[in-house]
Every structure is written in structure tokens, then in C-alpha cells.
Amino acid sequence: MNSKLEQFKKSIKDKKVAVLGIGISNIPLIKYLVNLGVDITAFDKNTQEKLSDALSELKGLSVKYILGEDYLESLNGFDIIFRTPGMRPDLPQLVNAVNNGAELTSEMEVFISLCPAQIFAVTGSDGKTTTTTLIYKILTEEGYNCWLGGNIGTPLLSKIDEVKESDKVVLELSSFQLMTIKKCPSISVITNITPNHLDVHKSLSEYIDAKKNIFLNQTENDKLVLNYDNEVTKSFANEAKGQYVYFSRVNNIDTGVILKDGKIIVKNENEEIEVVDAESIKIPGVHNIENYMAATAATIDYVKPETIRKIATTFNGVEHRIELVRELNGIKFYNSSIDSSPSRTIAALSTFKDKVILISGGKDKGIPYDSIGQIIAEKVKCLLLIGATAPKIEEALNNYINQTDNECEVKIIHCNTYEEVVNRAYAEASPGDCVILSPASTSFDMFKNFEHRGNTFKELVNRLK
Known part of the structure; x- marks a missing residue:
């Protein structure tokens, strides 16, 4: 009981x-x-x-x-x-x-305080939904009875009577949910932190403080997984109450989860355990390698390496995250509506080898766009802009080109509706091109949420003839 x-x-x-x-x-x-x-x-x-x-x-x-x-x-x-x-x-x-x-x-606070099962929870500016889903799938594949909740899955307080002590609960937690949470999960993961949601949070420091609530009240028996390559999350180890574990894609840290010779490795003091070859991960992008590293660090004490390997080689990814919608006349259309910040769009564009046709823009949430200029100059041949952030994105691109004397040419087209932007993207594309929706902005100017935006995009793409 x-x-x-x-x-x-x-x-x-x-x-x-x-x-x-x-x-x-x-x-x-x-x-x-x-x-x-x-x-x-x-x-x-x-x-x-x-x-x-x-x-x-x-x-x-x-x-x-x-x-x-x-x-x-x-x-x-x-x-x-x-x-x-x-x-x-x-x-x-x-x-x-x-x-x-x-x-x-809140519903989530009460659930965490009453839940009898071990809780794995993920937060971060980017990658938290994919990482949460990976942890859930890995634990389920291992044989645990798992529950998925928080920002994704089912609101779990209504299911609390069914949760057993032997189960595992996996939560995705936003900064908004974490602002007042006092009881911490036993396994907490922070994927990374970059400026985000500054239209709601009063400052970047308030946003960071909200994220830290996922671990500040942990005990010495709990575990915190941190991104060593992100300066903000790296520093959180100084405040950890229990065990902390780093993952790093670019640094050869002494212990933790690393990328070595193209393979994800769990590195302990006495051994190195190979988990999976990064090239065999089915979902594309270096950011997804990091998501698998975070999920590995969170679950490795509870599952076999081959379980993680199986998910890595079979899981197709989460909807609205570089999701292939269709291929029409040799043109591939990708939906990455989840990309509601410049850092997410930078990660999405980095997954493509050739230059793409980018659809971007949306509601302004008060964050800087300077960083997006370089990736657009390097990875985009046609930029279709829509929404309040369109001028900011164009300005970031022009500033980068002017400051670096870069001679790249990016065709820029401003649109007023999603129907117009999809039709213009198709008209600009040639066989072999990729068109990607990666807004770098929130969806609340025209849509209920990013899912509504992504589904609208997919519906319009599927109407193309």
C-alpha cells in the first residue's frame, strides 16, 4: 500500500x-x-x-x-x-x-511527492523530449514496467493508483514545471542549457535556477547526469548533493560517457564498455548522439549495453523532430517544428551535408538570434521567413555575412501564410533538395503549439502535387 x-x-x-x-x-x-x-x-x-x-x-x-x-x-x-x-x-x-x-x-509536483516508483527525469533547453523517450524505450525494452509523463505522455497523477514500487517512471520536465518543485527525482538529467523562454522567465538566471531545481534537493544516493560540453551544466556538479556523471561528445573525460573512435563508451576507472557505434544510430545528427549519451548515462546501471544498442539501431525518432514527411519529385520535406529556439535550428541544420531550403520564423520570445547567422550562411541556399522573428533571423544572417566578408548567397523570401511558404519552398526546390521547417521560434503567433504547427506543415506538404 x-x-x-x-x-x-x-x-x-x-x-x-x-x-x-x-x-x-x-x-x-x-x-x-x-x-x-x-x-x-x-x-x-x-x-x-x-x-x-x-x-x-x-x-x-x-x-x-x-x-x-x-x-x-x-x-x-x-x-x-x-x-x-x-x-x-x-x-x-x-x-x-x-x-x-x-x-x-501542481499536478506534477504532487505526483512526484506521492510516486512509489523510481523516477528518471530530464530537462534542458534542447533534446529533452528525445532523451526522455530514449530512456523510456530503453527501460521498457529491458523489461521494466514504465510510465511516461511530464511534458509528454499521460498526466500521471490520475494514474498514481496503478504505479507500483517496482515500476520505473520517466518524466520530461520544463523550466515552468520546475520553478516550484521541491522533491527531486532520483535520476536527474540535464541535456544542456542555452537562453530560452525569456518571454516568460524574467532573466536567464531565473531560467537557469528553475532548471537546477531538478537536482538541488537530491540526496547522496541520487544521481545527476550533466553535459560536460555545456559550460552551464558542467558547473552544476559543484552543487550536486549526490553522485554526478558527465557525458561528453568532444572531450576525453576521465569517467562518464564519451564518444571515442566513433563509438559511445561508458568509461569507468577500471574499464571502458562499448555501447553503440554512433554511425548505427538511426536518427540523424550529432545532437542525437548526445541524446543517446545522456540516456546511456542515466540507464546503464539498470540495463545491458545491448539493450541500448537495439534501441539505437531501430528507433526512428520523435514526431516533429527532423521528421521526414514525404519525398516528392526527388525533393525531401522535413518537419522539425519542435525547433523553437536558434540553438535547436542550428542543431537541425547541422545534420544535413548539403545546403537546404529552410522555412523559419514565428513568435518572438525575447532571445537573441545572433548565433543563427553563420549556420544559415553555411547550410541554407534559400531562406523562407514568416512571423515576428523573420526580421531578426534575416538581420543575424546579414550581420554574419557583413562581419566576415562572406560571399555566400542566400535567397531570402518573406511569406505571410503557411500555405504560401510551403508552395514557395516547393517552387524553389529541385530534385535532390531538402526542405526543412525549423522555425527557431515559438508557435503561439499562429498555432496552439508546435504540434499544431508541425501538423499544419505536414498537411500542406502532403497536399502538394
Whole structure:
């Protein structure tokens, strides 16, 4: 019996609970709390009309609703408040509620505190979804009963009754989810850290501090996996409470996971264990070699090397991450809608040997674009721009060309709609070319999320004749 869970169920029945946000992650939470007999009020800034699909899922349940722009003004008299991940915890209404005695938490925080199974969790600016998926697939292939959650998979608090102590739980955690988390996973992985989400975080230091919450409260028996090649994550070893393990693609570190003679190696004081030849990894790109190295460092104590090798040679990758959509008249179309920052686009473009036709741009989240100029000059022959960041991306390219006296020529085309940008990309392409959607920006100017953006792109590409 999970005694912590039983105590939670018993205590929450007497509480007045608010759930902020009636979205994908919180609908299962609301249903779960209703089934526990909780007095629950659901809040959302959207109108009843915009929430029609979500509200139909909750129809017939004993839930009170407060909707509309001023929804947080009614956040009074609650014992427990579940915030949605993207909501800052320092909003005045939330601070006021906490000052008046409310407990501010989230679905993920409660799950981590109650979960009886060992938790593997991944965060980082880039590569966290792929790394999380790899850890989940490796552990599952080894024979463990695994659960996948956080930013991907199923909201897990609603499944907590089914999770056993012998299971393994694998979570992808964003900086937003980590801002207030206090209990840490036993295996924490940080893939890398570059400037990101500065439209929500007040500063880069706040963003970094949020990421550090994945390990700051670990114990001496826990494990932290860090990217040695990233200066920010490398420095986190100084604050690790338990064991830390580095992985490095470019440095021959004394212990950890390294790339040596083209092979991923686990290097201990007394031996080197070959895990997989990097060339046999099915998903392309040096960043995916790093993702496998991170996953190896996290799982090697629990699986056989051949298990990792099997996944590496068979796994086709995660949707919206350099995903081959189709080949038409010798032209390949790739969807990498997940690329919501310059660093992700740099990694995506680095996987191609020849120059590509790049579709880029989207919502501006306040991060610099200087770094993207060089890779576009080197890897792109036609640049199709759309969205608010289009001028920033063009400026980064022009600045690089002017500063280096580079004579490269990149054709630049500005577009207003995704239908226009896909049609123009096809018109510019010749047999043997690759067209890739890699926005280097968030999707919230035109789309609900990066999946919506990627699916729209795929639908338009599949319409081409």
C-alpha cells in the first residue's frame, strides 16, 4: 500500500481546491480529484465558448467554473491551488492566495511527492523530449514496467493508483514545471542549457535556477547526469548533493560517457564498455548522439549495453523532430517544428551535408538570434521567413555575412501564410533538395503549439502535387 497516497486522499477530501487552467494536462487532474470527492473549482481565462471541447469532457461532474479574463480575481478562500505549468507562481493573485494560507502546487509536483516508483527525469533547453523517450524505450525494452509523463505522455497523477514500487517512471520536465518543485527525482538529467523562454522567465538566471531545481534537493544516493560540453551544466556538479556523471561528445573525460573512435563508451576507472557505434544510430545528427549519451548515462546501471544498442539501431525518432514527411519529385520535406529556439535550428541544420531550403520564423520570445547567422550562411541556399522573428533571423544572417566578408548567397523570401511558404519552398526546390521547417521560434503567433504547427506543415506538404 502507498501510505503517502492514502494520506493524501484522506486529507484532500476536507480541502477547498482550485485548478487553474482547463487544458489537456488538467482535465485528467480534475476528473481524478472529483472521483476523490474533492470540492473543486476550475478556473480559466478563456470563455465557455472557447472551452467547449474541454467542458464537454467534464460534463456531469461536480465542478464549479470561473471563466474569463478576470478569472484570477476570484481566487479567494482556497486551501490548495493547482497551477497550470505555464503560469508564473509569482502572479499577484497567487502570491496573495499563498499569503492567506493557500498551498500552491501542481499536478506534477504532487505526483512526484506521492510516486512509489523510481523516477528518471530530464530537462534542458534542447533534446529533452528525445532523451526522455530514449530512456523510456530503453527501460521498457529491458523489461521494466514504465510510465511516461511530464511534458509528454499521460498526466500521471490520475494514474498514481496503478504505479507500483517496482515500476520505473520517466518524466520530461520544463523550466515552468520546475520553478516550484521541491522533491527531486532520483535520476536527474540535464541535456544542456542555452537562453530560452525569456518571454516568460524574467532573466536567464531565473531560467537557469528553475532548471537546477531538478537536482538541488537530491540526496547522496541520487544521481545527476550533466553535459560536460555545456559550460552551464558542467558547473552544476559543484552543487550536486549526490553522485554526478558527465557525458561528453568532444572531450576525453576521465569517467562518464564519451564518444571515442566513433563509438559511445561508458568509461569507468577500471574499464571502458562499448555501447553503440554512433554511425548505427538511426536518427540523424550529432545532437542525437548526445541524446543517446545522456540516456546511456542515466540507464546503464539498470540495463545491458545491448539493450541500448537495439534501441539505437531501430528507433526512428520523435514526431516533429527532423521528421521526414514525404519525398516528392526527388525533393525531401522535413518537419522539425519542435525547433523553437536558434540553438535547436542550428542543431537541425547541422545534420544535413548539403545546403537546404529552410522555412523559419514565428513568435518572438525575447532571445537573441545572433548565433543563427553563420549556420544559415553555411547550410541554407534559400531562406523562407514568416512571423515576428523573420526580421531578426534575416538581420543575424546579414550581420554574419557583413562581419566576415562572406560571399555566400542566400535567397531570402518573406511569406505571410503557411500555405504560401510551403508552395514557395516547393517552387524553389529541385530534385535532390531538402526542405526543412525549423522555425527557431515559438508557435503561439499562429498555432496552439508546435504540434499544431508541425501538423499544419505536414498537411500542406502532403497536399502538394
